[in-house]
Amino acid sequence: MKSLLEKLKIQPVNAGACAGVDGWLMDENGKELISYNPTTGEAIAKVIQATPATYEKVASAAHQAFLDWRHVPAPKRGELVRDLGNALRELKEPLGDLVTVEMGKIRAEGWGEVQEMIDICDFAVGQSRMLYGLSMHSERSAHRMYEQWHPLGILGLVTAFNFPVAVWSWNSALAAICGDTVMWKPSSYTPLTAIAVTHIANKVMADHGLSGIFNLVVGSGRDVGELMLNDKRIPLVSFTGSTSIGTHVSETVARRFGRTILELGGNNAIIVTPNADLDMATRAILFGAVGTAGQRCTSTRRIIMQKTVARELSNRLVNAYKQVRIGDPLQPDTLMGPLVVNTSVEEMMDAVNKAKADGGEVLTGGEMLPELGPNFVTPAIIRMPAQTEIVRTETFAPILYLLEYETIEEALRIHNDVPQGLSSAIFTDSVREAETFLSVGGSDCGIANVNIGTSGAEIGGAFGGEKETGGGRESGSDAWKVYMRRQTNTINWSKELPLAQGIKFGD
Numbered sequence: 001m002k003s004l005l006e007k008l009k010i011q012p013v014n015a016g017a018c019a020g021v022d023g024w025l026m027d028e029n030g031k032e033l034i035s036y037n038p039t040t041g042e043a044i045a046k047v048i049q050a051t052p053a054t055y056e057k058v059a060s061a062a063h064q065a066f067l068d069w070r071h072v073p074a075p076k077r078g079e080l081v082r083d084l085g086n087a088l089r090e091l092k093e094p095l096g097d098l099v100t101v102e103m104g105k106i107r108a109e110g111w112g113e114v115q116e117m118i119d120i121c122d123f124a125v126g127q128s129r130m131l132y133g134l135s136m137h138s139e140r141s142a143h144r145m146y147e148q149w150h151p152l153g154i155l156g157l158v159t160a161f162n163f164p165v166a167v168w169s170w171n172s173a174l175a176a177i178c179g180d181t182v183m184w185k186p187s188s189y190t191p192l193t194a195i196a197v198t199h200i201a202n203k204v205m206a207d208h209g210l211s212g213i214f215n216l217v218v219g220s221g222r223d224v225g226e227l228m229l230n231d232k233r234i235p236l237v238s239f240t241g242s243t244s245i246g247t248h249v250s251e252t253v254a255r256r257f258g259r260t261i262l263e264l265g266g267n268n269a270i271i272v273t274p275n276a277d278l279d280m281a282t283r284a285i286l287f288g289a290v291g292t293a294g295q296r297c298t299s300t301r302r303i304i305m306q307k308t309v310a311r312e313l314s315n316r317l318v319n320a321y322k323q324v325r326i327g328d329p330l331q332p333d334t335l336m337g338p339l340v341v342n343t344s345v346e347e348m349m350d351a352v353n354k355a356k357a358d359g360g361e362v363l364t365g366g367e368m369l370p371e372l373g374p375n376f377v378t379p380a381i382i383r384m385p386a387q388t389e390i391v392r393t394e395t396f397a398p399i400l401y402l403l404e405y406e407t408i409e410e411a412l413r414i415h416n417d418v419p420q421g422l423s424s425a426i427f428t429d430s431v432r433e434a435e436t437f438l439s440v441g442g443s444d445c446g447i448a449n450v451n452i453g454t455s456g457a458e459i460g461g462a463f464g465g466e467k468e469t470g471g472g473r474e475s476g477s478d479a480w481k482v483y484m485r486r487q488t489n490t491i492n493w494s495k496e497l498p499l500a501q502g503i504k505f506g507d
Contacts, residue, residue, distance in 0.1 A: 262470025
């Protein structure tokens with residue numbers, strides 16, 4: 001662990017709480033936060049959290065940096081992001097390993113998360129030359145009408161533990177090329193990965209003679225988070241987390257007419273039809289349900305299978321689950337690591353018991369593995385007679401519910417009958433079934449896939465969902481627009497002053 005921190009140039013004890021234009025700020029009055037390794041339960045490092053006084057220093061620095069950064073041409077801003085991506089390339093393996101150590105996902109996923117950061121930096125560099133506005137034809141002679149996009153301000157960024165670095169990059173790379181600065185409040189479960197990323201960003205900024213573009217404030221939601229939500233200097237808040245807290249975020253920011261990007265709960269389903277390739281479906285379900293120990297917002301939680309394939313698919317899944325190697329996520333043969341904290345284990349066991357009480361049958365898994373550590377469990381498959389309240393509820397753990405249907409219309413009703421609307425999929429070789437699933441009356445999710453699973457979105461497409469998932473969009477497509485303000489411009493280059501709609505007013 002010490003060598004890993006040395007590669008990332010992090011002091012293992014009492015790492016700084018905040019980074020602003022003056023570098024790392026130590027707060028003598030800040031509360032101590034301990035980062036734990038979920039695999040072993042051992043403490044990794046101590047971090048001093050920000051007080052309101054330190055928050056104010058960082059917020060002021062971010063605002064002052066924005067006033068200058070917004071005037072830098074967007075392609076020049078892209079050069080900073082390009083170098084950030086290159087710096088991440090150089091440190092992909094140690095940063096990915098730190099994600100594994102602090103969060104618990106397997107090493108391949110930790111490295112993959114850093115690769116996602118590199119990819120979005122590449123995407124943003126190209127986007128920096130494509131911040132397009134429309135040109136419109138005016139109804140008035142000798143008038144030119146068009147729209148342009150201006151930098152918005154400070155982005156307040158609140159991220160979750162399950163993707164401790166990737167979601168920062170989704171937002172920060174695009175915000176930076178749009179001319180915004182960023183204030184980041186990471187999860188209290190994963191502060192060390194945030195500090196590592198900020199060290200990298202600080203070095204890149206220094207190489208460009210810049211500071212205050214990427215800023216970090218470590219602290220609880222009760223303290224730092226509430227300050228961010230109520231800060232009028234922050235016109236946009238991006239929040240990833242639970243629907244309950246997301247509701248509070250939305251209401252608080254809206255009261256001051258701020259904007260939000262909300263990435264909240266997911267209760268993602270895969271429909272498996274009689275026309276499906278069951279080999280492909282089984283592999284996709286296994287990764288979607290077991291990957292990251294079921295702690296992705298896009299994790300597969302429900303399988304809606306046609307009755308004629310239900311028995312065979314169930315048997316295939318049970319056999320596949322029995323081959324899942326659970327243990328130290330740094331070991332190359334491990335496929336599932338621990339849950340992030342023991343309270344997540346308790347929530348999983350509670351959900352399993354509720355499913356049983358509703359008539360569910362546990363086909364495999366759903367047990368604790370204390371011999372491996374306090375946060376280890378076996379992934380569960382539970383056959384349910386109907387979609388009960390516990391099935392409609394997102395449990396952030398590796399529980400997979402099996403449901404059956406007769407017609408594709410019934411499958412879609414079951415699929416959409418949950419509060420969340422993030423990711424979805426169907427496995428079928430039928431064009432008619434696939435197009436029905438993707439049609440206006442099909443999946444009601446922000447992401448809908450055919451013959452791939454619910455998990456593993458690419459950065460090229462906009463990421464986000466509907467209903468209680470929050471409606472936010474991040475990463476690709478035209479998601480950059482949310483980080484900017486739109487302005488419509490009309491230029492009269494004539495010597496007349498005609499009014500719109502042909503209105504005559506006075507002489």
